[in-house]
Amino acid sequence: MIEEWVVGTLSRTLAYGTPLLLATLGEIYSERSGVLNLGVEGMMILGAVSAFATAFVTGNPWLGMLVAGITGGIASLLHGLISITLRANQVVSGLALTMLGLGLSGLFGKGFEGKPLDSTITNVSVPFLSDIPYLGEILFVEQNPIVYIAIILTPIMSFILFHTSLGITIRSVGENPSAADSAGINVWLVRYLCVFTGGILSGFAGGYLSIAYRPAWTTGMTNGMGWLVIALTIFASWNPSRGLLGALLFGALMHLSYRLQPWVAPELLKMMPYGSAVIALVILSFGTLKRSMGAPNALQQPYIRGEK
Amino acid sequence: MLEKKWHSTISLLVIVSLLVIGFSGAIMAQERDKLKAGFIYVGPVEDYGYSKAHDVGREHVEEVFPWLETFYVENVAPSDVESTIDQFVNNRDADVIFTTSYGHMNPTISAAEKYEDTIFFHCSGYKRRKNVGTYFSGLYQTYYLSGLMAGALTETDKLGYVGAFPTPEVKRHINAFAVGIHEVNPDATLHVRWLNAWVDPSGAKEATQALVEEDVDGFAYTEDSPAVLQTAEENGAFSFAHYNPMYRFAEEGALSGQVSKWGAIYQDILYKVYYGVYTNENLNDVDYWWLLKEDAAALQAKPGMKINPKYEDALKSVTVQDTHFGEINVYDLVMKRLEQMNADRVTFDPFIGPMEDRQGIQRLKDGEWATHDELWQIQWAYPNIKGPWPDEPEA
Structure with a gap:
């Protein structure tokens, strides 16, 4: 009985934690290169609407995911243009992107609201592996392929960040852009690529919501998830593996707010991720706190060649 | 003497016929004037839920009554109800305004105090006024x-x-x-x-x-x-x-x-407004609580x-x-x-x-x-x- 309960909860935790994880992995790369992108919510929802529209029109959900990634990526370039090239305030630019995304998606999504989607990315059970006790039931019975993609991406992105020269390049740009520049690294290009990666993954996260998790399009369907991602990135201290743990924890809280409703006030459980998002934003705004959490040194600082 | 009588008869006839023409003209003018009804929805029309059901009702009355013109605004939070009503009354000459969410109740009442000539109907609430009626389809x-x-x-x-x-x-x-x-x-x-x-x-x-x-x-x-x-x-x-x-x-x-059929209620209300049964003075006790029998569900x-x-x-x-x-x-x-x-x-x-x-x-x-x-x-x-x-x- 208890086992069944835990297995069921963990399985749902994965389903709900996946979009959080995908977008968090992207935001970690973006912030590691020194660019805070508060536009995650906007990129996610643009990904969600474009994925749904593509899958609805073409009947191919995987094409929908691809388009979601591209849309998120393009949206992130806007943030890149403003905050990297034009060196404007990253916070303001990110907020603007979120508002733009929410507005645009509502506009373009109007015709798709409430439409049933015939072709979705459906859950699969993996043969043999699903027979493993407990773990098999949690991971390999009726899970979405995108859940696997997100989980597999985590160690890969962690490895790249901490054990390859590319990772060192990214981190050095985020820690000390002028030193990186004098070492011959193209700071501008690295930052753009990292922001773009973040955009693609946020777009995927949105696509997962609209064509795999739900599957349907509803205006504002990301429902504040983008802000949870900002919080997760900070609590994971910009580390992909911890991002996985955090995403699972937030996913579990969301599911448990319904599961435990007869015993625990759902408001309390549901509030915790959002409450932590508020705390995260507070941390971001205090320099010393930010340092002690291990934030990249040059986070939020536009790079201007020749200035310290 | 006879001539004078003749004259007065003619002038009476002329006056009466003028009055008749005038009245019928007024009546015809009234007939020609379309009744304008505005709908305020709390959610998106395409949500395939609550607001959609109301909009199906709106489309129904628009089809049934040739003398009716309707318009709507979707996604209206309670805090935006009053300004939406301002717009409906001042820019679109709404005669009747339907507010469709429980949260719209208080703003509807205060707007009704401001626009005494407009007729309001609020869905799912309990506050009424001489120009605010209430209605609900029970499921x-x-x-x-x-x-x-x-x-x-x-x-x-x-x-x-x-x-x-x-x-x-x-x-x-x-x-x-x-x-x-x-x-x-x-x-x-x-x-x-x-x-x-x-x-x-x-x-x-x-x-x-x-x-x-x-x-x-x-x-x-x-x-x-x-x-x-x-x-x-x-x-x-x-x-x-x-x-x-x-x-x-x-x-x-x-x-x-369990399906709401708001059209039945809207049809009854608008019919009675158009033919003067409901006015901006007599809605104090008008409350629709329509069920299966009335075809509202x-x-x-x-x-x-x-x-x-x-x-x-x-x-x-x-x-x-x-x-x-x-x-x-x-x-x-x-x-x-x-x-x-x-x-x-x-x-x-x-x-x-x-x-x-x-x-x-x-x-x-x-x-x-x-x-x-x-x-x-x-x-x-x-x-x-x-x-x-x-x-x-x-x-």
Whole structure:
């Protein structure tokens, strides 16, 4: 009985934690290169609407995911243009992107609201592996392929960040852009690529919501998830593996707010991720706190060649 | 002398005919003037839930009355209601304004104080004024019918309800569903989870999953998307659509649905406004509480299909002992009850005593029918309901 309960909860935790994880992995790369992108919510929802529209029109959900990634990526370039090239305030630019995304998606999504989607990315059970006790039931019975993609991406992105020269390049740009520049690294290009990666993954996260998790399009369907991602990135201290743990924890809280409703006030459980998002934003705004959490040194600082 | 009389007769005739022409001109002018009705929705029109149902009603009256012009604004939060009404009155010359959400109540009343010449109708509230009437389409009878079917078909004896907010409206629906379940299956329990949102598809999905994990195999809900319906189908459970027919979202899992038909109410109101029965002076006591009988509600999987035929045999194979009908299968029982509640003289209601709530407090005496006010303010929970129940009256 208890086992069944835990297995069921963990399985749902994965389903709900996946979009959080995908977008968090992207935001970690973006912030590691020194660019805070508060536009995650906007990129996610643009990904969600474009994925749904593509899958609805073409009947191919995987094409929908691809388009979601591209849309998120393009949206992130806007943030890149403003905050990297034009060196404007990253916070303001990110907020603007979120508002733009929410507005645009509502506009373009109007015709798709409430439409049933015939072709979705459906859950699969993996043969043999699903027979493993407990773990098999949690991971390999009726899970979405995108859940696997997100989980597999985590160690890969962690490895790249901490054990390859590319990772060192990214981190050095985020820690000390002028030193990186004098070492011959193209700071501008690295930052753009990292922001773009973040955009693609946020777009995927949105696509997962609209064509795999739900599957349907509803205006504002990301429902504040983008802000949870900002919080997760900070609590994971910009580390992909911890991002996985955090995403699972937030996913579990969301599911448990319904599961435990007869015993625990759902408001309390549901509030915790959002409450932590508020705390995260507070941390971001205090320099010393930010340092002690291990934030990249040059986070939020536009790079201007020749200035310290 | 005679000439003078002749003259006065002619002048009288001229005056009378002028008056007649004038009057008829005025009448014709009035006839030519279209009645303008504005609708204010709380959600998106395409939400396939609550606001969609209202908009179907709006389209209905626009089609029925050639003299009517309608317009609407969607996604209007309570704080934006007054400014939307300002716009409707000043820029679009609205004669009648419908505000369709409970939260729109207070702003509607204060706008009505400002625009004394405009007629307002507010849906689901209780505050009226000389120029503000109220209306509502009650779905509780259809929820009861769905409960009969759910009670008959559950194999785990566990049914689920995903509720939006714990308001009297939603509680009335849950209780009616529970009464139906109990009537055919006294062992079954109804498990309730709250979303604390009218629209929250992800939450609805997660709540449904949580109940599936608890072995629930049949669902009803109040949420403005097909999320519960779709999630239930994915898990092999049946469910009942809410507000709108949603059969096409889940052709396997959608057993039937409780459907609002606001068009009937809008038609009656606008007809009476147009012909001067309702004015901006006499709405103090105008309150519509329309049910199955008035065709303001329906049991529907989709238009023309009351019950999904896939479930027909299963429903016919379950028989119960009814005090009035004797041994009867559940399919026939649903149809009989529908007939009873559709009749001009309604001979059945889900809320007939003796009835106790789950705290053991007697709510209805033997043979007593619940009154409009009791149903309108219902806060208690029927005994087979499990789960949290905010504002539950203490024993």
